[in-house]
Amino acid sequence: MNEQLARDLERDIATDPRTNELGIRVQVRGDHLVVSGEVASEERRATVIEVVREHDTGLEIVDHIMLSAEPGPGGPGHEQIEPPQRS
Amino acid sequence: MPDPIRVAAVGDVHLADDLRGRYAPLLEGISEEADALLVAGDLTQHGTLEEAEAFADEFGAADVPVLVVLGNHDYHSGAERDITRLLEDRGMTVLEGTSTTLDTDAGRLGVAGVKGFCLGFLGRSAADFGEPQMKAFTSHGIETADVLRKALDDLGDEPDVTVALSHFAPVDETLVGEPKEIWPFLGNYRLGEAIDETGVDLALHGHAHAGREKGLTPAGVPVRNVAQPVIQAAFRVYDVVPRRSA
Numbered sequence: 630m631n632e633q634l635a636r637d638l639e640r641d642i643a644t645d646p647r648t649n650e651l652g653i654r655v656q657v658r659g660d661h662l663v664v665s666g667e668v669a670s671e672e673r674r675a676t677v678i679e680v681v682r683e684h685d686t687g688l689e690i691v692d693h694i695m696l697s698a699e700p701g702p703g704g705p706g707h708e709q710i711e712p713p714q715r716s
Numbered sequence: 717m718p719d720p721i722r723v724a725a726v727g728d729v730h731l732a733d734d735l736r737g738r739y740a741p742l743l744e745g746i747s748e749e750a751d752a753l754l755v756a757g758d759l760t761q762h763g764t765l766e767e768a769e770a771f772a773d774e775f776g777a778a779d780v781p782v783l784v785v786l787g788n789h790d791y792h793s794g795a796e797r798d799i800t801r802l803l804e805d806r807g808m809t810v811l812e813g814t815s816t817t818l819d820t821d822a823g824r825l826g827v828a829g830v831k832g833f834c835l836g837f838l839g840r841s842a843a844d845f846g847e848p849q850m851k852a853f854t855s856h857g858i859e860t861a862d863v864l865r866k867a868l869d870d871l872g873d874e875p876d877v878t879v880a881l882s883h884f885a886p887v888d889e890t891l892v893g894e895p896k897e898i899w900p901f902l903g904n905y906r907l908g909e910a911i912d913e914t915g916v917d918l919a920l921h922g923h924a925h926a927g928r929e930k931g932l933t934p935a936g937v938p939v940r941n942v943a944q945p946v947i948q949a950a951f952r953v954y955d956v957v958p959r960r961s962a
């Protein structure tokens with residue numbers, strides 16, 4: 630039952646046009662509904678939580694969503710790729 | 717050792733208006749460290765023209781040629797053709813079963829690109845059997861690899877460095893970290909076979925946000941998952957040493 634609720638919510642977050650977030654996980658833990666995963670901005674996090682709230686689950690929503698790291702300049706240096714050793 | 721061709725890459729930036737301003741400042745002046753910028757699909761979040769405009773504005777800041785493939789998100793609104801046109805009007809190259817070459821100071825770079833599709837990996841892949849829907853799913857996965865092979869064949873051995881660019885993963889090694897149950901929806905071993913048969917020096921893909929950066933094809937071609945959540949940077953640069961003179 631809880632498992633079903635969690636999967637339904639994940640599906641809605643993936644298919645709702647406001648979110649379309651495929652990387653969000655939902656778990657039921659006692660009276661809590663834990664929402665986790667990664668999104669790219671604060672606004673996207675808030676929208677995911679809004680979509681979850683629209684379902685009357687009676688559970689307390691716990692927001693464990695992480696924000697993707699803001700991109701830094703070019704990562705740690707360059708990686709050298711040498712020609713494969715083919716015969 | 718000859719000078720390398722410097723290939724910058726990123727994927728899965730999922731742009732929309734809320735992320736404007738995040739990439740342009742990091743891409744200005746990229747010519748100092750790279751010869752080209754390759755983007756491995758999921759340029760937008762929902763595949764709308766408005767989001768494609770945001771992508772074009774951000775990535776248009778790069779002062780090197782920008783070559784992209786689209787991702788599944790870029791198809792979501794059915795506007796992939798219009799997105800392609802918009803990006804090409806903005807001077808970018810959109811590859812879909814096609815290839816292109818660029819001359820750099822270190823030699824000629826050839827890039828073949830395709831979005832790719834699901835299918836899975838050896839022993840755990842969809843089979844061309846049963847219902848028409850299953851056959852359609854499977855044959856699309858197979859077809860997309862054939863299209864990549866043809867684009868790579870078209871390049872031949874003329875480039876000094878050949879890169880295969882896709883959205884879906886050609887191997888499963890770069891999917892480690894993603895739940896195994898969804899691997900068949902993240903990549904396609906036939907893409908890897910096409911890469912192994914055509915003299916590719918580096919394969920780049922995205923789509924697997926929770927995967928890892930580095931892998932190899934069965935024949936030993938380096939594969940890099942450049943999904944932005946994986947590389948956690950605006951781009952990664954691969955200095956690819958030309959094969960011919962090595």
Ligand SMILES: [Fe+2]
Nearest residue numbers: 728758787923
């Ligand atoms: Fe993506």
Ligand SMILES: [Fe+2]
Nearest residue numbers: 758787788923
């Ligand atoms: Fe994707």
